[in-house]
Amino acid sequence: MSKLAMIMRSGEIALSGGTFMTIMLSRFTRAAADAARLTIELPDSVGALEWHGLTKMAGPGFAHAFTLVQKGGNSALPTHIFPGGRVETFRRHGYDLTLHESIDRTNSCLVWVGPYNEAKTWFAGPAPRRSVLNALVAAVEFTDSSEGATLRPRVRAATQQFATKVIGRNDRLIVMASDARAARETLPEFRGAGRGDAEVWKIPLDLDPEQKARVGGTPYEHKYIYANSSAVFTVQFTFDPEAGSFRAADEGFVEDVLAGFKVAWAA
Structure with a gap:
């Protein structure tokens, strides 16, 4: 493996001895949560x-970590994570919001569900009051596409977005x-x-x-x-x-x- 050097545009790999081996390559584009584009x-x-993502946001009175998965990646929440717990769904233009809360109210999370991808943030305790949830939803902008979902602060001057990663497995x-x-x-x-x-x-x-x-x-x-x-x-x-x-x-x-x-x- 130490002999392998570099990718040529044609998909050929140059070896140190001057010979070449051909590798069939796929090139594709993914969107990161902060709207960066990856080739x-x-x-x-x-x-x-299977694609996943991570991102964090922090600002005055606001700090949340978000995980992103492809559609259906959170299907185990009501059956295995919060069995018998509370589930509420709220319709939005282009996506749904689903609130999950454990039956003993010790843990909860909010999921943005788009046609291709989902984003989730956890609350360390019971589901927040409706006013708090509305403020959170108003603070972030969720946009979904087949190449990945983006989740960005609406007021970027006041909120920092960081630790964004794209993961495939x-x-x-x-x-x-x-x-x-x-x-x-x-x-x-x-x-x-x-x-x-x-x-x-x-x-x-x-x-x-x-x-x-x-x-x-x-x-x-x-x-x-x-x-x-x-x-x-x-x-x-x-x-x-x-x-x-x-x-x-x-x-x-x-x-x-x-x-x-x-x-x-x-x-």
């Missing part, structure tokens, strides 16, 4: 990803991307390896001894952090803890991903 490249072999890997301007301080202090227009770090995961014994010496024991001029993005390969050790058949997939993964973040 993402991944090998076709990755397959479909399936049963083989997890990818995560952030704006480079906000995420630079999270990077390792030592220099990474150069790969195309990005710098790359291989960081050991915090695994228990049994997991480490299963995946030691394989790509599953690390996460891989990339940084370019616009984005900081990460890939972590997932494994079945009940399965055997890393299979040789996985090596080609891992090499393709590490060579072909690219993100451009346009604020």
